[in-house]
Amino acid sequence: MDLLALADFNLVARHGGIGRAARASGRPKATLSRRVTELERSLExxxxxxxxxTLKLTEEGRALFDRTAALLTELDESVAAIASGGERPRGTLRISAPLFFAQAAMGKLAAGFALKYPExxxxxxxxxxxxxxxxxxxxxxxxxxxxxxxxxxxxxxxxDRLVVVASPAFVRPEADAAVPAVVRGSGDQGPVWTITTPSGKSQISVEPVLRLSSLFMVRDAVRAGVGIARLPVSxxxxxxxxxxxxxxxDMDAPEVELWTLYPSxxxxxxxxxxxxxxxxxAFPMGRLEELTGFIAT
Incomplete structure (x- = not known):
């Protein structure tokens, strides 16, 4: 496959048209059009x-663009790094993080990373x-x-792991009554929670009285004595x-693991x-106490 033709195809696909790609790159429209045609011919x-x-990607064109755009970008960055005599990271880094981790630590982490790697x-x-x-x-x-x-x-x-907590001022209902609970989200989290204590396993019948979108909001509501909640120890x-x-x-549930993932x-x-x-x-041991250090009171 002609790598130059592939790069020109990506240029046209990224800009959504030969004219726009030509204006953005300073390349002749005729050259870009010819390269794309040659690539189509070689791939049949x-x-x-x-x-x-208009110019619109076909299903096959979209698949080719999705699979080659990042590789060509990384190839360009590698060549630029070698040419400059170093491998100083640069460019845009896009990350998706869960709400709790983002609220707990990502602001401080992002600021520190930006100071260390300003490019x-x-x-x-x-x-x-x-x-x-x-x-x-x-x-x-x-x-x-x-x-x-x-x-x-x-x-x-x-x-991390999940625990059931309550305010010291919260009065536990009678044994056969459901316990008021603060839960995250609107989904059904089950009417019975199984917990583990030093004396063994037991079950708690719960009745959600508040549904909140953030674990920090759940914690604050539990502090106020509204009910019990299951929350990360961190x-x-x-x-x-x-x-x-x-x-x-402790909740009778699998350990909570936070993973970093990228395409293989x-x-x-x-x-x-x-x-x-x-x-x-930032988290050399991967222990919940390390995350706790980021969480403001």
Missing amino acids: LRLFERGTR VRLEVTTEDRIVDMIEEGYDLIIRVNPAPDEHLIGRVLLR LVYRDLLDATLVHWG RRLLSARVSVFLDYLRE
Whole structure:
């Protein structure tokens, strides 16, 4: 395959048309058009649907663009780094992080990273949904207990666990009554929670009285005595030490693991590599106490 033709195809696809690509790059329109046509001929595929005024990627063209755009960008960066005599990371680094981790630590982490690597433009999006890294253009995602994915590789950044807590002033209902609970989100979290205490396992019937979108909001509501909640230890660690919250038990649930993930078929760019190293320095042991240090009271 002609690498130059592939690069010109990506240029046209990225700008959405030969004219716009020519103006952005200073290249002749005739040259770009010829290169794209030659690539289509060599692949025996139509990569663009051509209208009188529009140029739209075909399904095959979109697949080729998605799989080669990042590789060509990384190749350009590698050549530039070698030519400049170093591998100083530069460019845009797009990250998707879950809400709790972003609220707890990402602001401080991002600021420190920006000061250390001023040539990298860090863009962090906060969301808990499953994202398509390739389609949505992320370089790195951070996720809680992600499902196995053959297209992604990564490592555990932090480990945490869920505990059930309440305010010391909260009065526990009678044994056969449901306990008021503060829960995150609008989904059904189950009417019964199983907890583990030094005396063994037990079950608590709960009735959600507040549904909030942030674990920090849940913690604050529990502090006010509204009800019980299940929360990460890292979020309530200081409350438990200061006795502003009391520990009812550990949730009978798998350990919470926070993973950093990136595409397995993509070359690891310098900016992703240094950000992974930066996270390892911030959380060298991967313990919840390290995250606690970021959380403001």
